[in-house]
Amino acid sequence: MSIDLKTIKHISKLSRISVDEKKADKLAGDLNSIFDFIEKLNELKTDNVEPLTSVAETSLKLRIDEVKSKNIREQIVKNSPQDNEDYFVVPKVIE
């Protein structure tokens, strides 16, 4: 199989990473060599094999749903890229 530039553009849109022509060419080359290597899995017949979703053989524990971190608004917004005491600021979305 081969990943073409159209596919690269599609994946870049899905992953929200902008890609120019030069970068797309390089990515297509790299991804094709990686997928050639991954294709090896097709040698195996796995129709009757269960997928392994977790190696931890325990079921998730239940806990009481209670608030443990209180009054941490300041901590939460502390690292925001654009300064504002109360909110996260983003480019205008609604005209």
Add this chain to the structure above:
Amino acid sequence: MSDITKQSLTQLVENIKNKKLSSTDITKAFIERSEKSKELNSYITDDFTSALEKAKKFDQKPNLNLKLPGVPMAVKDLFCTKNIKTTAGSKILSNFVPTYESTVTENIWNEGAILLGKLNCDEFAMGSSNETSFFGNVQNPIDENLVPGGSSGGSASAVAGQLTPITIGTDTGGSIRQPASFTGIVGLKPTYGSCSRYGIVAFASSLDQAGPMAQNVRDCALLQEVISTYDTKDSTSIDFKRKQYSKELTNNIKGKKIGIPKEYRIDGMPKEIEDLWQKGVQYVKDCGAETIDISLPHTSYALPTYYIVAPAEASSNLARYDGVKYGFRAQGENLIDMYEKTRSEGFGAEVQRRIMIGTYVLSSGYYDAYYLKAQKVRNLIKNDFDEAYKKVDAILTPSTPSSAFKIGEKTNDPVSMYLNDIFTVPVNLAGLPGISIPAGHDSKGYPLGLQIIGKAFDEQNILNIAYAMEEKIDFKNKITDWWIK
């Protein structure tokens, strides 16, 4: 003073407990050596001033009942440290200052240790040579222009170069064991669920584990008993009876059955690695253990499986870096443009490549062919180990298919870089513990490691085997201080 940094963690703890050395003496010695070792680029951020203050404070009222009393320690920059910048080796987190502490580091400070600084690593732990870090590559103390391995390359370099007595790294596909092998130190990847992942910058959540990197097996056992705790803040943390690994450490491994998997004898493996492995077989026999030939038939499918599962999980985990709530933000014409530019400028090439692979294998129309297929093969790989452990107590393999390589040697060929992890990746896929110990040198004088893989939660057993082998091997790391001018 100069020989302080040559001491093992166990010796330092003893010297503090016997009041032969103070925390200040030790902290000063490691800071001085770290200052002289900037050329290694092991640190991203140092915290030397406050480390000295903490050491002085400790000495005023020393609590000698702790396991790491007043011991200074640098940690991989993938662990969130409260009020200390945590970058994950990425531009996108280059200004991120956590407001909370990871559970693993919290455990370490609770036992009396003092933070020296944050150590370099591949960006988001994605790499096998520490060359993907936004903060530059790291030098291997073994030789100039040699990679220290990765992703915990700064950690390995700092322990081998004696900039920290011990450290912690993280291991998703070999990121503790491979750099340990490249730098002549000991590295343990614990059983999945043994150490909490809370506060560790996530790469691939079903594979990531924190673990110790040390000068010897006893030090490694001591740090493992400190960091391994059950934690309700990590839903995959497992509540099992943890041992006092360093107290129960023994070199008596008589009668243990050790498996030698024939599939690890790969095409093109250097003879030196094969010879080292045979020596390892002899060492365990000399210790009274028995070796048994075993088969792990799906070994060659582990790397292709890993390069679907890990990028898939990474693409999901790294979706959070959008320039909105924290981290680097690029200016954009609108919201979507801002997201796309932020991620394009904030992530390095390898991280972008893996996000793209992950996005592709999870995308509509490809999920069954790639992601589901990989999860099924992952089950086959785990079954191989389950079958093997009906016959043996542990498995002995080489840690890596080669010794450390030159900086820049493999950066243009992602697949040849990925092949570094061929012996370590199966262990992560199966969630098992694995330890790499230095076992010899190649013709260039570079260290080579052997890996012991255990049953789930059987850290004590592989530590014991490693301890017994360490005695027989009597490895000496050749550190010439070439970088100190």
